[in-house]
Amino acid sequence: MPPPALVRPRPVHRAADLLAAYLPGSFYFASARGSLLADGVHTTVRAGHGARARAAAEVLDAAAVGGVDEPLVVGAIGFRPEAEASLVVPALVRRAGANTAVDVPATPFGSTRWAITPRPEPEAYADGVREALELIGGGELAKVVLARCLELVAGDPVSVPSLLARLVRADPAAHAFAADVSAPGDPAPRTLVGASPELLLSRRGAVVTSNPLAGSRPRVADEAENRRRVAELLASEKDRHEHAHVAAQVAEVLGGFCADLDVPAEPVVIGTPTMWHLSTRITGRLADPTDPGSSSLALAEALHPTPAVCGVPVGRARDAIAGLEPEDRGYYSGLVGWTGLEGDGEWVVTIRSAEVCDRTVRLFAGAGVVAGSDPAAELAETSAKFRTLLRALGLEGAA
Template sequence: MTEPSSRLDASDPSRESAPLVVRTVLVEDTGSLLALLPEDRDVTAWVRRGEGLVGWGVAAVRRTSGPGRFEEARTWWLEHAGTAVVRDEACLPGSGLVCFGSFAFADEPGDSLLVVPEVVVGRRGDTMWVTTIGAGTIPAGPGLAAAEAVDAPVGVTFADGALSGTEWETVVADAVRRINEGALEKVVLARDLYATAEQDIDVRWPLNRLAESYPMCWTFHVDGLFGATPEMLVRRERGLVTSRVLAGTIRRTGDDARDMALAATLARSSKDLEEHEYAVRSVADALAPHCSSMNVPEAPFVLHLPNVMHLATDVAGVIHDADDPSATSLDLAASLHPSAAVGGTPTDVATALILEIEGMDRGRYAGPVGWMDASGDGEWGLALRSAEIEGRRVRLFAGCGIVADSDPESELAEGQAKFVPVRDSLGGTD
């Protein structure tokens, strides 16, 4: 659905061949990062609990597709990082030369990209910085000030996407039958929903609403794909690797006592524990070749979000060689994708079944989204609780892990709960 913007697709050979010139300076704290975003289609964001990165403008961009999309993107990035002229006063992960990225879920079809903004503003703890990036020359530094207030979407209506709820339940039942016949152990099935407003929607509106309502999630936007993901696919920082695995979900009721009882039920649910075990195992197996040591907790904890609760496990490791150019955060993300949390088990059988029965093109939904700096450090989440925005239309996504004893009606209710963050973000103020 999302069409590439003209700026992101504009090709200028002289710009591509010129080295990137980068300057990072420390600045006084100016408040909310998202509030700094101008009215610009090419804004980028990766923010959690007030920290992270936002950017705007385009200094360089590379689009890739197909099975080699990650490798082509990494090669392009390492070439730019190797020739860039950088002056960095902050010397923190995310300062200096940095790119944002968003990758297709499937090998085909799908469009993926890395983009280097002209301006990146970052915050970590009490430190805030501004990076300006140009091809061959450095642009003038921006004046940082909160942008004008963003108008709320008007007259938003919702409609089913590729499948109605009833049709999707039939697909889930088909998947359960195949699992019980032994074809596979788990598959993640998603559905989409369309929202249409009377006028074009400014993505800054839902971004701010998501960040306010879901501060423990990573609020993101790259090239029309936005959301608030609770799942960190992989973080690499100075040789340390972490991955937050979520699988197994129950909807919150809003009653604290009732929700505590539901959390206990979730923690004992054989169906959800089975689903979670597949996801943790797939992440640990994928990271193991890159790590000299790993810590995989024996039991998950329950992550409480405003709309749902998840079984969660934080996997951690130490990579063999932090200077290895084949072990960037993007390489780690590529080795993990698709994990059992978004694909299934076994991976090849599950992804083939998704293509066969899901009935829609996921695009970049459930693919890696995040950022990377010149050292290869970075953070890549899974593009969950997300949507694609184009003009006045938004395409929302939600998925559920299906195992042997999954109930189609219950899975539909879980999916509806996962639509809530983006759906609510398109509404007006409370």
């Protein structure tokens, strides 16, 4: 009788160890499901919009045949269909449990000298909201999400590992990520880094989950005022209507893949350190988990972009965004995450994020414009959403 096959023990890592080991060029992703750190490139996924999930499945199969143990595709995809993407099968993947507050060390942030340029200026952003309201009033749109950008230039190169660690420490429950998105012509490596509160799609076996967010209020230090804002958000007809658009579209898309779907009748409010959001957690069971078209990446691309980051109807909202926003979003409001050989994976919406290249940091934040929106209030909402990254950079008052 042949001897039993040797089982190679898997190394055990702590979440804090993976975070401490992150260096620019690696891929880092953490959520309540666990954390992973990926290094090196075994294969690059080269495919355009509509073909990425199929291409990812093909390179994963080839990597498995080539001896890669439990291969993954990791990376990020930009907002627009023609936008750039950065997807690879890494050479090495290490996994650990979820982050906790005690696990994450405090890290100083070096640079204190910054030049900050809003793009567009706040007044111009408010004018864009007014133009969007005219489109909505004319019946062309039901909703459009308008974003604005802050470009920050530091006196010294920005430490992405320090920024990532500070984001994780501030909110260990967020989906924290850092992905290399360098492109030809970049003067230095470019990293997409952030802490997103919004789960686009998680798949584990036959079970899929999406947690769209839409409708929000800034969070403040006074707890009595926070309770008032939460109650106001739950009672707001405008915010509930905006949220209903998003939840309905997510449910409609997932319904095409699932044998059963659970969609709560009412949203709840969830909080981050800087914001309160209306939230609906939608879960389903796939009709055919073996179908390559129901991998986590395929489902995430089918859902993207939700009305939470684009609008209703999607095509017209995208066109309006292209006409009203002076800055290309790049990877902002796209998706970032991972998918595995069997289709399992996790993808989040790329919000509360920045692209960092040497001394330059580009932040985006958006607000959903619907009938009844107030330009000043939407401008204030984007300022509140900037706080996640600005806090981590030591610049909270700059929004």
